[in-house]
Amino acid sequence: MSRDALGDLEHQVLLTTLRLRGEAYSVSVVLEIEERTHRSPAQSAVFIALRRLEEKGLLRSHLEKKSPDSGQTRRYFEITPAGLEKLREMRESLLGLWDGISAELDGAS
């Protein structure tokens, strides 16, 4: 596996961020993943994964006030072109692996 390959959680966080279109932060990402996968990731893991993906250049972030009169800020993430490219790559490699085995899986279930 190459050095910048993504772990499962990172893959999920990257996809979810794309899906949330600019509204992604740890809370919204956790809720989205829970809703779509019916599994509950650790919020801290998601929180760190977001920053990690940003470090890798796959996400970018900006700070926004929670509400106009609030002093607290929230860091929102969105996907970068590199992030999109990464997802494309992963989709291709996974589809390559899926190719031709659907019948067995369906038959087995």
Added chain:
Amino acid sequence: MRALVRWLLARRLGSGEADRFLEELDELHSRKCTTEGAEAGDRWLKLELRRAIWSGLGGRFVGKGTRERGSGSPGFLRDFRFGLRTLRRRPLFALLVVGTLGLGIGASTTVFTLVDGILLKDMAYERPGELVTIWGTWPSWRDDPLLQEAWDKIGLRWDDYTTLRDETRAFSGIGAHRSGTLTLTGAGDPVRIESGEATASLFPLLGIRPVLGRTFLPGEEGPGAPHLAVLGYELWQSRFGADSTVVGRSVTLNGEPFEVIGILPRGVRIHSTLYNLFNSSIDGGERAVWVPANWNRPEGYGSRDLETFGRLRPGVGTEEALAEVTRIMKDNGRHEDTVFRLTPPREEVVAGYRPPLFLLLGASGLLLLIACGNAATLLLGEAIDRRGEISTRVALGAGRRRIAQQLLTESLILGLAGSLVGMILTPLGVRSFLALGPSLPRLQNVEINQGVLLAAALTGLACALLFGFAPALLQHKHSIHALLQREGRGRLGGGGKAQTLLLAGELGLTMVLLISAGLLARSLEELGRVNPGFRAEGVATIRTQIPSDHFGSDDETSREGIGLFRRQVLERVRALPGVLVAGAVDGLPFPGLVSGSTFIIGGTTRSSGDQITARDHAVSPGYFETMGIPILAGRDFTEADQVQDDGGVVVVNETMARQYWPGTSPLGNIVGRGGNPYRVVGVVGDVRERHLSEEPLPMVYRHASISGGSFSIVARTTGSPDVLVPLLRDAVQAVDPGIPLTQETTMEALVAASSGAERFRAFLVTGFGALATLLALVGVFGVTARSVAHRTRELGIRMALGAESRGLIRMTAMTTLRAGMVGIALGLAGGLWVTRFLTSFFFGTRPWDGETYGAAALLLGALCAGAAALAARRVTRVEPMRVLREE
């Protein structure tokens, strides 16, 4: 648990992001409470916090798990990378440990490099272990203040050398040399050069082979030897442009033609003990030209000034050889009173320099210890900080071995980096040391070798590993449960105590260094207060080096020629603008005379008076006034005094007058020398001749016209003496341009140079003391700051209950200061013990000088209090509300 999560996250991402996480955690928590009920929401929060700790510490997030496990890095490399990351997040801590270790290692390896080059490295002769130098000693000189410096430096006579060479069985070879000066003319300006006379056997014996031509052959030595010269490499380069055809050509030395037969390799140094003794030099070894031994001395020349080497035959010990030398010499009946000694050539050079180098080695060793102590304090503090983290990791299943390995790796990184800094600092230190111009011999041998660097690296590693392992050791002392419970709850014992102890020890060692530095500085100050007996300010000087035979070959003509030359020069000097008064002397104080002359008090023969030894100088009229030496009774010399050949007048110093004419005036009394009577016409104040620390000795001043040799001109000016020096040169050259000149300087510079060794020692030890203090302050600051961090809860509660921050600052600082007081007390005791060994370096001060101890204690105490108070100011950053909320 929440605090732990925040702390863990803050270490990874900074406190801003950690707070943001907690806010987002609360946000999701409240959503869970709304959608799934409060109980389920709280359960979720607990789980989430545990998962955060687990994943945060186990490296599950940040892709670490998948990526690095997947990449299959070896365990060490992974730990190394993790260690680097951990340290990068604590840059101040890493910087302090690395800087501290680097400084200590750099200082100690610098000094060790010097000791290695000066004391340990052998001489650059062939098989130096077999070589010895052969010296006579005259025990009766040992207690004579005038002669004691020379008592064990009695050389061999020419016939001693030839006898020994012919009769020895213990030595496979004997070679001898003598140092002197010759005037080289016909190759650029006339120049006085350091020369050596060598026996034919000398160069082969020492394994020195010429780069061109040959050295002397048997038969080309002794009285009547042919005029042959072997040039030193440097002279060949500078005066003959490295021209190889110079071999076979003739050069003019002392006005006589010498055939050049060979060129010696670069950097040949044959150490001359007698040259050093008589020139107050430390490293007289480089001779510009070599001529055959005794080439111009008559048969039966009896001076004991040959410095002799012998190469021991295999299997012959020094004692056996010494017995043989003694027997041969006694059999020849020439050395009844002489006790011989055989000394390795290196010992001959370094013997007197061991104590000051060991002093420096000791000081740098203390600094290294302090640096290690400081690194240990920092690492221990870190260990205390990280106990919570480590305990949690252990609780969550990480193996102790795994954690120990990780901690060791981090220490290894710190140790390596510290060693690296030390290795970078060492060449800088050595270079700066050499640039200071220390009065130490064999500095050309000082070079950084791999052994020294390896030792530096090992020291750093050993220190870091030893103290870096403390966290792992601490783990075994405390149950995980207890540690988890205590995490974040105020003070932690164990490591904290060790840290305090280390700090006390560190301060104690610093005190020892400060006391030593203080006493050395005090000695220097006392030395500066000593009245040398003359006023050095405003006096410029220059020395003539009159070649023998320059003013005629017989003594009478030569003396008259020199006398006329001196008077003409003085006349010109006195006419120079700004010059108040000028005089001449055969040898200036500092470096001063080593030898003395025999005088008869009250007569001219042994039977007519008491024979005594006293120093004597030949001085011109005006010398005393120029130097500011007070005339206490009688008068100065006048030009009219000079014409009496069969005696004349002398001036004595105060000590001489007191010692030999107690209670009466010496004026009018007779002092005999060489069978001639001299009448005492004046008494002058005492002058310290060789060193400020010496006691004045009896001195007889004779008229300059007695002297038929080189002299120094001194002139007192109203302006700057530095400006006068070149004018003095012009004045001498206007009278006779063929006279080589040396020692163009000021009297103040000569006096300062005489205590150069003391100044150098005091400077270095003070430097080490200052570095040690700096390190100790870092330690004090670190321990106090950490104590504030650990007591945040307690301090917050105290503040909430109304305690004022000033009181809290004082309270926190006092905890550290108590350790400081213990350290200072330890240091005072240590100072008393250590300085007993340094008494030979002290002057006018005692090793238990109360003022120095008090000043050192006050200084260190005040600095510690400052550092502790500065660190304790962090108390004001404690937010009581936050502390209470976290509770």
